[in-house]
Amino acid sequence: MGRAKIKRGSTNVDMTAMCDVAFLLLTFFILATKFKPSEAVEIVTPGSVSNKHAPQKDAFTVSIDKADRVFINMTDEIKGDVFDEMMSERHMKVTPEDRKYFLEAGFIGVPLSQLLQFIRVPTDELKNTKFTGVPADSTNNELQAWIGAAVAAGQGKKLNFLIKGDDAAKYPAFSGVIEAFKKNDIYKYNLVTTVEDVPEGSELFKANLKAQQSETPPAK
Amino acid sequence: MAEMEVKSGGGHKGPGVKKSKKKSTRVDLTPMVDLGFLLITFFIFTTTMAQPTAMNLNMPKDTDKPDEVNKVKESGSLTLMLGKGNVVYYYFGNDPATMQTTNYKDVRKIILDKKKSTPVDDLFVIIKPDKDATYKNAVDMLDEMTINDIGRYAMVNPTSDEYNKIQQTEKAAGVQ
Numbered sequence: 469m470g471r472a473k474i475k476r477g478s479t480n481v482d483m484t485a486m487c488d489v490a491f492l493l494l495t496f497f498i499l500a501t502k503f504k505p506s507e508a509v510e511i512v513t514p515g516s517v518s519n520k521h522a523p524q525k526d527a528f529t530v531s532i533d534k535a536d537r538v539f540i541n542m543t544d545e546i547k548g549d550v551f552d553e554m555m556s557e558r559h560m561k562v563t564p565e566d567r568k569y570f571l572e573a574g575f576i577g578v579p580l581s582q583l584l585q586f587i588r589v590p591t592d593e594l595k596n597t598k599f600t601g602v603p604a605d606s607t608n609n610e611l612q613a614w615i616g617a618a619v620a621a622g623q624g625k626k627l628n629f630l631i632k633g634d635d636a637a638k639y640p641a642f643s644g645v646i647e648a649f650k651k652n653d654i655y656k657y658n659l660v661t662t663v664e665d666v667p668e669g670s671e672l673f674k675a676n677l678k679a680q681q682s683e684t685p686p687a688k
Numbered sequence: 689m690a691e692m693e694v695k696s697g698g699g700h701k702g703p704g705v706k707k708s709k710k711k712s713t714r715v716d717l718t719p720m721v722d723l724g725f726l727l728i729t730f731f732i733f734t735t736t737m738a739q740p741t742a743m744n745l746n747m748p749k750d751t752d753k754p755d756e757v758n759k760v761k762e763s764g765s766l767t768l769m770l771g772k773g774n775v776v777y778y779y780f781g782n783d784p785a786t787m788q789t790t791n792y793k794d795v796r797k798i799i800l801d802k803k804k805s806t807p808v809d810d811l812f813v814i815i816k817p818d819k820d821a822t823y824k825n826a827v828d829m830l831d832e833m834t835i836n837d838i839g840r841y842a843m844v845n846p847t848s849d850e851y852n853k854i855q856q857t858e859k860a861a862g863v864q
Contacts, residue, residue: 483716483717483718483720483721484717486717486721487717487720487721487724490720490721490724490725490728491724493724493728494724494727494728494731497728497731497732498731501731501734513740514823514824514827514828515831516741516743516827516830516831516834517831517834517835518741518742518743518744518831518834519741520741520742520743520744521740521741521742522740522741522742523742532823630742631745633823633824633827634823635822635823635824636822636823636824637822637823637824638819638820638821638822638823639770639817639818639819639820639821639822639823639825639826640819641823642823642826643817643845646747649747650747650749650750653749655746655747655748655749656744656745656746657744657745657747658742658743658744658745659742659743659744659745659827659830660740660741660742661740661741661742661743661827662740662741663741664831666835667796667835670796670835670836671800671835671836671837672834672835672836672837673835675837
């Protein structure tokens with residue numbers, strides 16, 4: 469009675485296929501990653517303990533840079549409508565070409581009178597261009613008009629209003645932006661911030677800890 | 689894994705005939721796969737973490753009607769004024785003359801002390817950033833409210849009296 473012989477297979481595995489998959493995925497992720505486009509206006513946002521993600525859809529962002537200039541960004545879904553609304557409100561004659569340029573422009577950073585020239589400046593030349601920002605003072609509050617246009621254009625949609633201020637921006641600029649929102653009966657905003665750790669031992673820290681413990685009851 | 693399969697040339701061919709050694713063309717791909725997945729992991733993590741966060745801010749409606757105005761008990765109010773050069777001025781109650789100076793690190797203790805010594809329903813923190821305060825100062829202070837779990841607070845502009853007093857103090861202290 470001889471025992472059946474068990475053939476010993478090689479433990480070597482062909483890695484080629486796995487390597488192919490790995491690099492395919494790698495290529496995909498590299499191509500799919502959208503790197504943050506280099507911004508003409510650099511804004512360093514302050515830190516906060518909030519860990520809620522900033523809304524990305526239907527977002528209307530008002531940025532304040534360190535020189536207290538105000539800029540407006542909009543997501544593509546609402547951009548066209550807001551432009552149409554604003555132009556008809558101010559009785560400005562625009563061509564379809566203007567509209568196309570506006571949709572491609574990254575942000576609004578000049579008074580309305582210069583807008584049509586501004587949107588024709590190519591993105592990579594913006595860094596060398598001087599712009600004054602959207603006027604938001606009491607004499608000529610165009611920011612308020614833009615917000616009004618956005619509200620009118622986004623009828624029925626829930627717009628997300630974001631304020632993105634620079635660390636070094638002065639408070640009056642921020643207060644002016646809030647005032648412009650208030651005039652349009654908007655009282656809820658999101659302040660864009662970077663994540664900061666909750667200080668240990670504070671009330672919020674304890675509250676978070678409690679919430680965590682109740683979520684994961686100790687195993688018995 | 690690193691295999692270099694060297695096949696012995698087909699037996700003896702007699703003297704004078706050179707043996708041609710055939711080397712295998714197989715390369716060990718394991719490190720390459722490792723590297724690939726490492727990079728994938730890196731890209732996956734960087735793509736999701738780039739999203740900015742946001743904090744909510746709800747402002748009250750401006751009103752002129754006196755009965756809609758929030759009433760604040762004097763005993764429960766703490767006023768924090770944010771001045772130039774990351775300095776905080778604070779006073780309790782209604783008297784700006786008792787203003788004291790602190791900074792953003794120590795202000796937490798003052799808020800907590802006030803919170804402990806005041807009934808929850810009476811506590812009201814008034815944040816008054818002046819013209820020289822930065823946006824960061826305002827956000828930091830709002831954040832402080834979240835951290836210390838202060839339910840009722842408001843952000844208003846300082847009165848001209850208060851602003852003058854801050855400026856005097858700043859001048860005396862030489863804050864740039």
